[in-house]
Amino acid sequence: MxxxxxxxxxxxxxxxxxxxxxxxAGRLADASRKAILPHFRENPHMENKRTEEDYDPVTVADRxxxxxxxxxxxxxYPEHSIFGEEFGYKESESALTWTLDPIDGTRPFLxxxxxxxxxxxxxxxxxxxxxxxxxxxxxxRFIGAPQIGLAxxxxxxxxxxxxxxxxxxxxxxxxxxxxxxxxxxxPLRAAYDELARKARIHVFGxxxxxxxxxxxxxxxxxxxxxxxxxxxxxxxxxxEAAGGIVTDWRGGPADLGGQVxxxxxxxxxxxxxxxxxxxAISAPA
Amino acid sequence: MxxxxxxxxxxxxxxxxxxxxxxxAGRLADASRKAILPHFRENPHMENKRTEEDYDPVTVADRxxxxxxxxxxxxxYPEHSIFGEEFGYKESESALTWTLDPIDGTRPFLxxxxxxxxxxxxxxxxxxxxxxxxxxxxxxRFIGAPQIGLAxxxxxxxxxxxxxxxxxxxxxxxxxxxxxxxxxxxPLRAAYDELARKARIHVFGxxxxxxxxxxxxxxxxxxxxxxxxxxxxxxxxxxEAAGGIVTDWRGGPADLGGQVxxxxxxxxxxxxxxxxxxxAISAPA
Numbered sequence: 001m002x003x004x005x006x007x008x009x010x011x012x013x014x015x016x017x018x019x020x021x022x023x024x025a026g027r028l029a030d031a032s033r034k035a036i037l038p039h040f041r042e043n044p045h046m047e048n049k050r051t052e053e054d055y056d057p058v059t060v061a062d063r064x065x066x067x068x069x070x071x072x073x074x075x076x077y078p079e080h081s082i083f084g085e086e087f088g089y090k091e092s093e094s095a096l097t098w099t100l101d102p103i104d105g106t107r108p109f110l111x112x113x114x115x116x117x118x119x120x121x122x123x124x125x126x127x128x129x130x131x132x133x134x135x136x137x138x139x140x141r142f143i144g145a146p147q148i149g150l151a152x153x154x155x156x157x158x159x160x161x162x163x164x165x166x167x168x169x170x171x172x173x174x175x176x177x178x179x180x181x182x183x184x185x186x187p188l189r190a191a192y193d194e195l196a197r198k199a200r201i202h203v204f205g206x207x208x209x210x211x212x213x214x215x216x217x218x219x220x221x222x223x224x225x226x227x228x229x230x231x232x233x234x235x236x237x238x239x240e241a242a243g244g245i246v247t248d249w250r251g252g253p254a255d256l257g258g259q260v261x262x263x264x265x266x267x268x269x270x271x272x273x274x275x276x277x278x279x280a281i282s283a284p285a
Numbered sequence: 286m287x288x289x290x291x292x293x294x295x296x297x298x299x300x301x302x303x304x305x306x307x308x309x310a311g312r313l314a315d316a317s318r319k320a321i322l323p324h325f326r327e328n329p330h331m332e333n334k335r336t337e338e339d340y341d342p343v344t345v346a347d348r349x350x351x352x353x354x355x356x357x358x359x360x361x362y363p364e365h366s367i368f369g370e371e372f373g374y375k376e377s378e379s380a381l382t383w384t385l386d387p388i389d390g391t392r393p394f395l396x397x398x399x400x401x402x403x404x405x406x407x408x409x410x411x412x413x414x415x416x417x418x419x420x421x422x423x424x425x426r427f428i429g430a431p432q433i434g435l436a437x438x439x440x441x442x443x444x445x446x447x448x449x450x451x452x453x454x455x456x457x458x459x460x461x462x463x464x465x466x467x468x469x470x471x472p473l474r475a476a477y478d479e480l481a482r483k484a485r486i487h488v489f490g491x492x493x494x495x496x497x498x499x500x501x502x503x504x505x506x507x508x509x510x511x512x513x514x515x516x517x518x519x520x521x522x523x524x525e526a527a528g529g530i531v532t533d534w535r536g537g538p539a540d541l542g543g544q545v546x547x548x549x550x551x552x553x554x555x556x557x558x559x560x561x562x563x564x565a566i567s568a569p570a
Protein backbone atom coordinates (compact mmCIF):
# COMPACT_ATOMS: atom_id res chain seq x y z
CA MET A 1 0.00 0.00 0.00
CA UNK A 2 2.56 2.59 -1.05
CA UNK A 3 0.58 4.69 -3.55
CA UNK A 4 -0.82 7.36 -1.19
CA UNK A 5 2.56 7.60 0.56
CA UNK A 6 4.85 8.09 -2.45
CA UNK A 7 3.18 11.06 -4.09
CA UNK A 8 5.43 13.12 -6.41
CA UNK A 9 3.65 16.25 -5.16
CA UNK A 10 3.50 16.11 -1.36
CA UNK A 11 1.47 18.74 0.47
CA UNK A 12 3.45 21.37 2.35
CA UNK A 13 1.31 22.71 5.17
CA UNK A 14 1.99 26.05 6.83
CA UNK A 15 2.57 25.98 10.57
CA UNK A 16 -0.90 27.32 11.23
CA UNK A 17 -2.48 24.75 8.91
CA UNK A 18 -0.59 21.99 10.72
CA UNK A 19 -1.71 23.34 14.10
CA UNK A 20 -5.27 23.20 12.86
CA UNK A 21 -4.73 19.58 11.81
CA UNK A 22 -3.25 18.74 15.23
CA UNK A 23 -6.35 20.10 16.93
CA UNK A 24 -8.57 18.20 14.53
CA ALA A 25 -6.58 15.00 15.14
CA GLY A 26 -7.34 15.43 18.84
CA ARG A 27 -11.05 15.53 18.01
CA LEU A 28 -10.65 12.35 15.97
CA ALA A 29 -8.99 10.65 18.96
CA ASP A 30 -11.79 11.87 21.24
CA ALA A 31 -14.41 10.33 18.94
CA SER A 32 -12.45 7.10 18.72
CA ARG A 33 -12.11 6.85 22.51
CA LYS A 34 -15.82 7.28 22.92
CA ALA A 35 -16.48 4.46 20.45
CA ILE A 36 -13.91 2.05 21.88
CA LEU A 37 -14.06 2.41 25.66
CA PRO A 38 -17.47 0.74 26.15
CA HIS A 39 -16.06 -2.38 24.49
CA PHE A 40 -12.78 -2.59 26.38
CA ARG A 41 -13.12 -5.35 28.98
CA GLU A 42 -16.65 -5.98 27.81
CA ASN A 43 -17.49 -9.58 28.46
CA PRO A 44 -20.44 -10.55 26.29
CA HIS A 45 -20.81 -14.04 27.77
CA MET A 46 -20.68 -13.05 31.41
CA GLU A 47 -22.81 -9.97 31.05
CA ASN A 48 -25.43 -11.62 28.81
CA LYS A 49 -25.32 -8.51 26.71
CA ARG A 50 -25.03 -10.31 23.43
CA THR A 51 -26.59 -13.41 22.07
CA GLU A 52 -24.57 -13.80 18.89
CA GLU A 53 -22.19 -16.71 19.27
CA ASP A 54 -19.44 -15.03 17.29
CA TYR A 55 -19.72 -11.54 18.78
CA ASP A 56 -16.23 -10.11 19.05
CA PRO A 57 -15.82 -6.91 21.09
CA VAL A 58 -12.52 -5.94 19.46
CA THR A 59 -13.92 -6.13 15.94
CA VAL A 60 -16.98 -4.10 16.88
CA ALA A 61 -14.86 -1.49 18.68
CA ASP A 62 -12.39 -1.30 15.79
CA ARG A 63 -15.12 -0.71 13.22
CA UNK A 64 -17.16 1.69 15.32
CA UNK A 65 -14.07 3.78 16.03
CA UNK A 66 -12.87 3.89 12.43
CA UNK A 67 -16.36 4.83 11.28
CA UNK A 68 -16.51 7.62 13.85
CA UNK A 69 -13.15 8.96 12.67
CA UNK A 70 -14.00 8.69 8.98
CA UNK A 71 -17.30 10.47 9.52
CA UNK A 72 -15.52 13.47 11.02
CA UNK A 73 -12.88 13.61 8.29
CA UNK A 74 -15.50 13.33 5.56
CA UNK A 75 -17.52 16.11 7.18
CA UNK A 76 -14.76 18.62 7.85
CA TYR A 77 -12.05 17.74 5.34
CA PRO A 78 -13.75 15.79 2.53
CA GLU A 79 -10.81 16.53 0.24
CA HIS A 80 -8.45 14.47 2.45
CA SER A 81 -7.72 10.83 1.65
CA ILE A 82 -8.08 8.08 4.26
CA PHE A 83 -6.24 4.81 4.74
CA GLY A 84 -7.58 2.71 7.60
CA GLU A 85 -6.99 -0.77 8.93
CA GLU A 86 -10.68 -1.67 8.87
CA PHE A 87 -12.07 0.01 5.75
CA GLY A 88 -9.06 0.39 3.49
CA TYR A 89 -8.06 3.25 1.21
CA LYS A 90 -10.36 6.05 0.18
CA GLU A 91 -8.64 8.32 -2.32
CA SER A 92 -9.71 11.95 -2.47
CA GLU A 93 -8.28 14.98 -4.25
CA SER A 94 -5.66 15.89 -1.64
CA ALA A 95 -2.36 14.10 -1.19
CA LEU A 96 -2.96 14.44 2.53
CA THR A 97 -3.94 11.01 3.89
CA TRP A 98 -5.21 10.13 7.36
CA THR A 99 -3.76 6.75 8.29
CA LEU A 100 -5.78 5.00 10.98
CA ASP A 101 -5.57 2.01 13.27
CA PRO A 102 -8.28 2.32 15.92
CA ILE A 103 -7.03 -0.65 17.97
CA ASP A 104 -3.37 -1.39 17.49
CA GLY A 105 -2.66 -4.34 19.77
CA THR A 106 -5.67 -6.58 19.36
CA ARG A 107 -4.20 -9.22 21.63
CA PRO A 108 -3.62 -6.99 24.69
CA PHE A 109 -7.05 -5.45 24.05
CA LEU A 110 -8.64 -8.91 24.14
CA UNK A 111 -6.76 -9.82 27.32
CA UNK A 112 -7.75 -6.60 29.10
CA UNK A 113 -4.16 -5.26 29.18
CA UNK A 114 -3.68 -1.50 28.73
CA UNK A 115 -0.87 -1.67 26.15
CA UNK A 116 -3.01 -1.30 23.01
CA UNK A 117 -3.64 2.10 21.47
CA UNK A 118 -5.42 4.12 18.81
CA UNK A 119 -3.05 5.30 16.07
CA UNK A 120 -3.85 8.33 13.94
CA UNK A 121 -1.34 9.79 11.48
CA UNK A 122 -1.50 12.53 8.87
CA UNK A 123 0.70 11.72 5.88
CA UNK A 124 1.51 14.46 3.37
CA UNK A 125 2.25 12.17 0.42
CA UNK A 126 5.93 12.02 1.30
CA UNK A 127 6.01 11.33 5.04
CA UNK A 128 3.84 11.35 8.15
CA UNK A 129 3.84 14.89 9.57
CA UNK A 130 1.54 14.47 12.56
CA UNK A 131 0.87 11.50 14.82
CA UNK A 132 -1.30 10.54 17.78
CA UNK A 133 -1.01 7.48 19.98
CA UNK A 134 -4.04 7.44 22.25
CA UNK A 135 -4.54 5.05 25.19
CA UNK A 136 -8.19 5.47 26.20
CA UNK A 137 -8.12 3.33 29.35
CA UNK A 138 -5.19 5.13 31.00
CA UNK A 139 -6.32 8.41 29.45
CA UNK A 140 -2.94 9.11 27.88
CA ARG A 141 -2.50 10.80 24.53
CA PHE A 142 0.93 11.12 22.89
CA ILE A 143 0.99 13.69 20.08
CA GLY A 144 3.85 14.81 17.86
CA ALA A 145 4.43 17.09 14.87
CA PRO A 146 8.11 17.98 14.38
CA GLN A 147 7.48 20.92 12.04
CA ILE A 148 5.69 22.90 14.76
CA GLY A 149 7.70 21.54 17.69
CA LEU A 150 4.68 19.72 19.07
CA ALA A 151 5.70 16.81 21.35
CA UNK A 152 3.25 16.31 24.19
CA UNK A 153 1.76 13.75 26.52
CA UNK A 154 -1.76 14.87 27.34
CA UNK A 155 -3.51 13.31 30.34
CA UNK A 156 -6.40 14.23 32.62
CA UNK A 157 -3.77 15.58 35.04
CA UNK A 158 -2.29 17.96 32.46
CA UNK A 159 0.19 18.11 29.63
CA UNK A 160 3.88 17.27 29.69
CA UNK A 161 6.70 17.27 27.16
CA UNK A 162 7.92 14.24 25.22
CA UNK A 163 11.68 13.91 25.08
CA UNK A 164 13.75 10.82 24.43
CA UNK A 165 16.56 10.17 26.86
CA UNK A 166 20.29 10.09 26.30
CA UNK A 167 21.50 6.60 25.62
CA UNK A 168 24.88 6.13 24.02
CA UNK A 169 24.96 2.43 23.20
CA UNK A 170 22.86 -0.70 22.81
CA UNK A 171 24.61 -2.03 25.92
CA UNK A 172 22.91 0.72 27.96
CA UNK A 173 19.59 0.34 26.16
CA UNK A 174 16.25 -1.27 26.90
CA UNK A 175 14.75 -3.17 23.97
CA UNK A 176 11.17 -4.24 23.28
CA UNK A 177 9.18 -6.06 20.62
CA UNK A 178 5.58 -7.16 20.48
CA UNK A 179 6.15 -10.90 20.11
CA UNK A 180 8.99 -13.28 19.18
CA UNK A 181 6.90 -14.66 16.30
CA UNK A 182 7.82 -11.46 14.43
CA UNK A 183 11.31 -12.91 14.08
CA UNK A 184 10.39 -16.44 13.19
CA UNK A 185 12.66 -17.06 10.25
CA UNK A 186 16.37 -17.57 10.61
CA PRO A 187 18.11 -14.32 9.62
CA LEU A 188 15.52 -12.20 11.44
CA ARG A 189 15.75 -14.32 14.54
CA ALA A 190 19.55 -14.22 14.57
CA ALA A 191 19.56 -10.44 14.14
CA TYR A 192 17.00 -9.97 16.91
CA ASP A 193 18.84 -12.34 19.23
CA GLU A 194 22.11 -10.47 18.74
CA LEU A 195 20.44 -7.16 19.54
CA ALA A 196 18.70 -8.65 22.60
CA ARG A 197 21.95 -10.19 23.84
CA LYS A 198 23.70 -6.82 23.65
CA ALA A 199 20.88 -4.78 25.21
CA ARG A 200 20.69 -4.04 28.94
CA ILE A 201 17.17 -5.45 29.23
CA HIS A 202 14.72 -6.78 26.67
CA VAL A 203 11.01 -7.49 26.93
CA PHE A 204 8.19 -8.74 24.75
CA GLY A 205 4.73 -7.22 24.86
CA UNK A 206 4.37 -3.52 25.33
CA UNK A 207 2.98 -3.31 21.81
CA UNK A 208 2.41 0.25 20.57
CA UNK A 209 2.51 1.59 24.13
CA UNK A 210 6.28 0.97 24.17
CA UNK A 211 6.76 3.60 21.43
CA UNK A 212 4.98 6.00 23.77
CA UNK A 213 7.27 5.33 26.69
CA UNK A 214 10.26 5.63 24.32
CA UNK A 215 9.05 9.13 23.44
CA UNK A 216 8.78 9.82 27.18
CA UNK A 217 12.47 9.04 27.70
CA UNK A 218 11.82 5.81 29.62
CA UNK A 219 12.77 3.30 26.95
CA UNK A 220 15.39 3.12 24.20
CA UNK A 221 14.70 0.73 21.32
CA UNK A 222 11.63 -0.85 19.73
CA UNK A 223 12.33 -3.34 16.96
CA UNK A 224 9.54 -5.01 14.99
CA UNK A 225 8.79 -6.72 11.69
CA UNK A 226 5.80 -7.37 9.43
CA UNK A 227 4.10 -4.07 10.31
CA UNK A 228 1.47 -2.41 8.13
CA UNK A 229 1.69 1.33 7.33
CA UNK A 230 -1.07 2.07 9.88
CA UNK A 231 0.91 0.25 12.61
CA UNK A 232 3.83 2.68 12.46
CA UNK A 233 3.02 6.00 10.76
CA UNK A 234 1.66 7.68 13.90
CA UNK A 235 4.81 6.80 15.84
CA UNK A 236 7.18 8.52 13.41
CA UNK A 237 6.24 12.18 14.04
CA UNK A 238 5.80 11.50 17.77
CA UNK A 239 9.24 9.98 18.23
CA GLU A 240 10.97 12.41 15.84
CA ALA A 241 9.40 15.38 17.64
CA ALA A 242 10.66 13.91 20.92
CA GLY A 243 14.23 13.72 19.56
CA GLY A 244 14.31 10.09 18.42
CA ILE A 245 14.41 8.33 15.10
CA VAL A 246 12.25 5.71 13.36
CA THR A 247 13.42 3.89 10.22
CA ASP A 248 13.35 0.47 8.61
CA TRP A 249 16.15 -1.98 9.45
CA ARG A 250 18.36 -0.44 6.77
CA GLY A 251 17.96 3.11 8.05
CA GLY A 252 15.46 4.09 5.31
CA PRO A 253 11.87 5.38 5.62
CA ALA A 254 9.57 3.31 7.84
CA ASP A 255 6.21 4.77 6.86
CA LEU A 256 5.29 1.81 4.63
CA GLY A 257 5.73 -0.59 7.56
CA GLY A 258 7.61 -3.86 7.28
CA GLN A 259 10.71 -4.04 9.46
CA VAL A 260 10.83 -1.12 11.85
CA UNK A 261 13.43 0.23 14.26
CA UNK A 262 12.70 3.08 16.67
CA UNK A 263 15.42 4.51 18.89
CA UNK A 264 15.79 7.42 21.25
CA UNK A 265 19.18 8.57 19.97
CA UNK A 266 21.13 8.51 16.69
CA UNK A 267 24.01 6.65 18.36
CA UNK A 268 21.85 3.75 19.48
CA UNK A 269 19.98 3.76 16.19
CA UNK A 270 23.19 3.52 14.16
CA UNK A 271 24.51 0.67 16.30
CA UNK A 272 21.19 -1.21 15.98
CA UNK A 273 21.13 -0.76 12.18
CA UNK A 274 24.60 -2.31 12.00
CA UNK A 275 23.24 -5.40 13.75
CA UNK A 276 19.91 -5.60 11.91
CA UNK A 277 20.87 -4.69 8.36
CA UNK A 278 22.13 -8.18 7.49
CA UNK A 279 18.52 -9.39 8.00
CA ALA A 280 16.89 -6.41 6.32
CA ILE A 281 14.51 -7.12 3.49
CA SER A 282 13.15 -4.67 0.93
CA ALA A 283 10.37 -2.39 2.13
CA PRO A 284 6.84 -3.53 1.27
CA ALA A 285 5.42 -2.02 -1.95
CA MET B 286 12.08 -20.56 51.37
CA UNK B 287 9.47 -23.07 52.48
CA UNK B 288 9.78 -22.89 56.29
CA UNK B 289 7.16 -20.21 57.02
CA UNK B 290 4.80 -21.80 54.49
CA UNK B 291 4.86 -25.43 55.69
CA UNK B 292 3.95 -24.93 59.33
CA UNK B 293 2.45 -27.99 61.07
CA UNK B 294 0.14 -25.64 62.98
CA UNK B 295 -1.43 -23.22 60.50
CA UNK B 296 -3.51 -20.35 61.83
CA UNK B 297 -7.25 -20.61 61.31
CA UNK B 298 -8.72 -17.13 61.28
CA UNK B 299 -12.39 -16.45 61.93
CA UNK B 300 -14.28 -14.65 59.20
CA UNK B 301 -14.23 -11.41 61.18
CA UNK B 302 -10.50 -11.74 61.83
CA UNK B 303 -9.91 -12.30 58.09
CA UNK B 304 -12.07 -9.27 57.23
CA UNK B 305 -9.92 -7.21 59.59
CA UNK B 306 -6.82 -8.51 57.81
CA UNK B 307 -8.31 -7.64 54.40
CA UNK B 308 -8.89 -4.06 55.53
CA UNK B 309 -5.39 -3.88 56.94
CA ALA B 310 -3.96 -5.26 53.69
CA GLY B 311 -5.67 -2.37 51.90
CA ARG B 312 -3.84 0.04 54.18
CA LEU B 313 -0.57 -1.70 53.37
CA ALA B 314 -1.27 -1.28 49.67
CA ASP B 315 -2.13 2.40 50.19
CA ALA B 316 1.20 2.96 51.95
CA SER B 317 3.05 1.10 49.23
CA ARG B 318 1.40 3.14 46.47
CA LYS B 319 2.40 6.34 48.14
CA ALA B 320 6.01 5.18 48.33
CA ILE B 321 6.20 3.88 44.76
CA LEU B 322 4.27 6.33 42.60
CA PRO B 323 6.75 9.24 42.83
CA HIS B 324 9.40 6.93 41.35
CA PHE B 325 7.36 5.47 38.50
CA ARG B 326 8.51 7.17 35.29
CA GLU B 327 10.97 9.20 37.29
CA ASN B 328 13.85 10.06 35.05
CA PRO B 329 16.80 11.01 37.22
CA HIS B 330 19.06 12.00 34.31
CA MET B 331 16.57 14.18 32.48
CA GLU B 332 15.18 15.84 35.58
CA ASN B 333 18.58 16.41 37.19
CA LYS B 334 17.03 15.27 40.42
CA ARG B 335 19.82 12.91 41.32
CA THR B 336 23.52 13.12 41.04
CA GLU B 337 24.43 9.57 41.97
CA GLU B 338 25.62 7.75 38.87
CA ASP B 339 24.04 4.46 39.91
CA TYR B 340 20.72 5.80 41.18
CA ASP B 341 18.03 3.31 40.26
CA PRO B 342 14.40 4.41 40.69
CA VAL B 343 13.03 0.86 40.83
CA THR B 344 15.36 -0.19 43.64
CA VAL B 345 14.59 2.91 45.66
CA ALA B 346 10.83 2.48 45.12
CA ASP B 347 10.98 -1.23 45.98
CA ARG B 348 12.82 -0.59 49.24
CA UNK B 349 10.80 2.46 50.28
CA UNK B 350 7.57 0.56 49.70
CA UNK B 351 8.62 -2.57 51.54
CA UNK B 352 9.85 -0.45 54.46
CA UNK B 353 6.52 1.38 54.59
CA UNK B 354 4.62 -1.91 54.61
CA UNK B 355 6.89 -3.50 57.22
CA UNK B 356 6.59 -0.46 59.46
CA UNK B 357 2.80 -0.79 59.52
CA UNK B 358 2.85 -4.54 60.16
CA UNK B 359 5.40 -4.15 62.95
CA UNK B 360 3.30 -1.40 64.52
CA UNK B 361 -0.14 -3.02 64.36
CA TYR B 362 0.60 -6.76 64.23
CA PRO B 363 4.10 -7.22 65.64
CA GLU B 364 3.36 -10.92 66.22
CA HIS B 365 3.03 -11.54 62.46
CA SER B 366 5.95 -12.82 60.43
CA ILE B 367 7.09 -11.11 57.22
CA PHE B 368 8.71 -12.46 54.06
CA GLY B 369 9.59 -9.78 51.55
CA GLU B 370 11.49 -9.63 48.31
CA GLU B 371 13.75 -6.79 49.45
CA PHE B 372 14.41 -7.51 53.14
CA GLY B 373 13.87 -11.24 53.46
CA TYR B 374 12.27 -13.24 56.26
CA LYS B 375 11.48 -11.90 59.69
CA GLU B 376 10.12 -14.65 61.91
CA SER B 377 7.77 -13.69 64.69
CA GLU B 378 5.58 -15.75 67.05
CA SER B 379 2.62 -16.16 64.71
CA ALA B 380 2.47 -18.61 61.82
CA LEU B 381 0.75 -15.82 59.87
CA THR B 382 3.23 -14.44 57.36
CA TRP B 383 2.88 -11.36 55.16
CA THR B 384 4.53 -12.14 51.83
CA LEU B 385 5.52 -8.99 49.94
CA ASP B 386 6.76 -7.95 46.52
CA PRO B 387 6.39 -4.18 46.23
CA ILE B 388 7.31 -4.10 42.53
CA ASP B 389 6.62 -7.33 40.71
CA GLY B 390 7.61 -6.66 37.11
CA THR B 391 10.80 -4.66 37.37
CA ARG B 392 11.23 -4.60 33.61
CA PRO B 393 7.82 -3.05 32.76
CA PHE B 394 8.33 -0.64 35.67
CA LEU B 395 11.67 0.46 34.21
CA UNK B 396 10.18 0.88 30.73
CA UNK B 397 7.22 2.91 31.99
CA UNK B 398 4.66 0.22 31.13
CA UNK B 399 1.69 -0.22 33.51
CA UNK B 400 1.86 -4.04 33.79
CA UNK B 401 3.87 -4.22 37.04
CA UNK B 402 2.14 -4.47 40.39
CA UNK B 403 2.48 -4.58 44.16
CA UNK B 404 1.83 -8.04 45.58
CA UNK B 405 0.74 -8.54 49.18
CA UNK B 406 -0.32 -11.93 50.51
CA UNK B 407 -1.22 -13.24 53.95
CA UNK B 408 -0.12 -16.86 54.39
CA UNK B 409 -1.47 -18.88 57.32
CA UNK B 410 1.38 -21.39 57.49
CA UNK B 411 -0.40 -23.78 55.15
CA UNK B 412 -1.60 -21.61 52.28
CA UNK B 413 -2.15 -17.99 51.27
CA UNK B 414 -5.60 -16.91 52.51
CA UNK B 415 -5.67 -13.28 51.35
CA UNK B 416 -4.10 -11.54 48.38
CA UNK B 417 -3.80 -8.08 46.87
CA UNK B 418 -2.49 -7.15 43.43
CA UNK B 419 -2.26 -3.37 43.32
CA UNK B 420 -1.50 -1.32 40.19
CA UNK B 421 -0.83 2.19 41.46
CA UNK B 422 -0.59 3.93 38.07
CA UNK B 423 -3.96 2.75 36.75
CA UNK B 424 -5.39 2.88 40.28
CA UNK B 425 -6.59 -0.72 40.19
CA ARG B 426 -6.58 -3.01 43.21
CA PHE B 427 -7.49 -6.70 42.89
CA ILE B 428 -8.28 -8.31 46.26
CA GLY B 429 -9.33 -11.85 47.08
CA ALA B 430 -9.99 -14.01 50.14
CA PRO B 431 -11.99 -17.18 49.33
CA GLN B 432 -12.96 -17.94 52.93
CA ILE B 433 -15.04 -14.75 53.18
CA GLY B 434 -16.12 -14.64 49.53
CA LEU B 435 -14.07 -11.51 48.90
CA ALA B 436 -13.24 -11.08 45.17
CA UNK B 437 -13.12 -7.43 44.15
CA UNK B 438 -11.55 -4.98 41.75
CA UNK B 439 -11.38 -1.64 43.51
CA UNK B 440 -10.80 1.50 41.42
CA UNK B 441 -11.39 5.21 41.81
CA UNK B 442 -14.63 4.70 39.87
CA UNK B 443 -15.94 2.10 42.31
CA UNK B 444 -15.79 -1.58 43.09
CA UNK B 445 -16.68 -4.53 40.87
CA UNK B 446 -16.68 -8.31 41.22
CA UNK B 447 -13.89 -10.62 40.09
CA UNK B 448 -15.10 -13.71 38.27
CA UNK B 449 -13.22 -15.92 35.87
CA UNK B 450 -14.96 -16.70 32.61
CA UNK B 451 -16.17 -20.00 31.25
CA UNK B 452 -13.59 -21.57 28.99
CA UNK B 453 -13.86 -25.24 28.22
CA UNK B 454 -10.61 -26.03 26.45
CA UNK B 455 -7.10 -24.78 25.74
CA UNK B 456 -8.19 -24.35 22.12
CA UNK B 457 -10.58 -21.58 23.26
CA UNK B 458 -8.11 -20.08 25.71
CA UNK B 459 -5.81 -17.09 25.75
CA UNK B 460 -2.35 -17.79 27.18
CA UNK B 461 0.26 -15.45 28.60
CA UNK B 462 3.72 -15.62 30.12
CA UNK B 463 6.13 -12.92 31.17
CA UNK B 464 9.03 -13.80 28.86
CA UNK B 465 10.16 -16.75 26.73
CA UNK B 466 13.42 -16.93 28.71
CA UNK B 467 11.37 -18.61 31.47
CA UNK B 468 11.26 -21.67 29.22
CA UNK B 469 14.83 -21.68 28.06
CA UNK B 470 15.72 -25.33 28.55
CA UNK B 471 14.44 -28.08 26.32
CA PRO B 472 11.62 -29.87 28.17
CA LEU B 473 10.17 -26.57 29.44
CA ARG B 474 10.35 -25.00 26.03
CA ALA B 475 8.69 -27.97 24.35
CA ALA B 476 5.88 -28.02 26.91
CA TYR B 477 5.30 -24.28 26.58
CA ASP B 478 5.37 -24.48 22.79
CA GLU B 479 2.79 -27.25 22.76
CA LEU B 480 0.50 -25.24 25.03
CA ALA B 481 0.96 -22.10 22.92
CA ARG B 482 0.30 -23.99 19.70
CA LYS B 483 -3.00 -25.28 21.08
CA ALA B 484 -4.16 -22.00 22.60
CA ARG B 485 -6.35 -19.53 20.72
CA ILE B 486 -3.94 -16.65 21.29
CA HIS B 487 -0.73 -16.33 23.24
CA VAL B 488 1.23 -13.29 24.33
CA PHE B 489 4.36 -12.47 26.26
CA GLY B 490 4.52 -9.57 28.66
CA UNK B 491 1.55 -8.77 30.81
CA UNK B 492 3.54 -9.81 33.85
CA UNK B 493 1.55 -9.91 37.08
CA UNK B 494 -1.19 -7.76 35.56
CA UNK B 495 -2.26 -10.74 33.43
CA UNK B 496 -3.28 -12.63 36.59
CA UNK B 497 -5.51 -9.67 37.36
CA UNK B 498 -7.25 -9.74 34.01
CA UNK B 499 -7.63 -13.52 34.35
CA UNK B 500 -9.51 -12.91 37.62
CA UNK B 501 -11.66 -10.38 35.73
CA UNK B 502 -12.78 -13.03 33.24
CA UNK B 503 -10.84 -11.53 30.33
CA UNK B 504 -8.02 -14.03 30.08
CA UNK B 505 -7.70 -17.79 30.58
CA UNK B 506 -4.21 -19.13 31.30
CA UNK B 507 -0.99 -17.78 32.75
CA UNK B 508 1.97 -20.15 32.72
CA UNK B 509 5.31 -19.26 34.25
CA UNK B 510 8.45 -20.76 35.69
CA UNK B 511 11.22 -19.82 38.12
CA UNK B 512 8.94 -17.74 40.33
CA UNK B 513 9.68 -16.89 43.95
CA UNK B 514 7.01 -17.35 46.65
CA UNK B 515 6.39 -13.57 46.70
CA UNK B 516 5.78 -13.58 42.92
CA UNK B 517 2.73 -15.84 43.19
CA UNK B 518 1.21 -16.04 46.69
CA UNK B 519 -0.99 -12.95 46.29
CA UNK B 520 -2.47 -14.32 43.06
CA UNK B 521 -3.68 -17.58 44.61
CA UNK B 522 -6.48 -16.25 46.85
CA UNK B 523 -7.46 -13.65 44.22
CA UNK B 524 -7.88 -16.19 41.43
CA GLU B 525 -9.42 -18.86 43.67
CA ALA B 526 -11.95 -16.37 45.04
CA ALA B 527 -12.80 -15.44 41.44
CA GLY B 528 -13.49 -19.09 40.59
CA GLY B 529 -10.14 -20.06 39.06
CA ILE B 530 -7.26 -22.26 40.11
CA VAL B 531 -3.52 -21.78 40.63
CA THR B 532 -1.12 -24.71 41.01
CA ASP B 533 2.33 -25.84 40.00
CA TRP B 534 2.75 -27.68 36.69
CA ARG B 535 1.84 -30.99 38.37
CA GLY B 536 -1.36 -29.67 39.87
CA GLY B 537 0.14 -29.31 43.37
CA PRO B 538 0.44 -26.23 45.61
CA ALA B 539 2.00 -23.16 43.95
CA ASP B 540 2.66 -21.01 47.01
CA LEU B 541 6.39 -21.81 47.06
CA GLY B 542 6.79 -20.51 43.50
CA GLY B 543 8.73 -22.35 40.83
CA GLN B 544 6.60 -23.49 37.89
CA VAL B 545 3.15 -21.95 38.08
CA UNK B 546 -0.07 -22.46 36.15
CA UNK B 547 -3.14 -20.26 36.67
CA UNK B 548 -6.40 -20.98 34.86
CA UNK B 549 -9.93 -19.68 34.93
CA UNK B 550 -11.64 -23.07 34.94
CA UNK B 551 -10.88 -26.62 36.13
CA UNK B 552 -11.34 -27.99 32.60
CA UNK B 553 -8.69 -25.75 31.09
CA UNK B 554 -6.43 -26.27 34.08
CA UNK B 555 -6.64 -30.07 33.78
CA UNK B 556 -5.88 -29.98 30.06
CA UNK B 557 -2.90 -27.67 30.63
CA UNK B 558 -1.50 -29.89 33.41
CA UNK B 559 -1.61 -32.84 30.99
CA UNK B 560 0.59 -30.87 28.59
CA UNK B 561 2.95 -29.37 31.18
CA UNK B 562 3.47 -32.25 33.60
CA UNK B 563 6.11 -33.96 31.46
CA UNK B 564 8.30 -30.88 32.02
CA ALA B 565 7.37 -30.43 35.68
CA ILE B 566 10.20 -30.32 38.18
CA SER B 567 9.97 -30.64 41.95
CA ALA B 568 8.78 -27.59 43.81
CA PRO B 569 11.52 -25.39 45.29
CA ALA B 570 12.34 -26.14 48.92
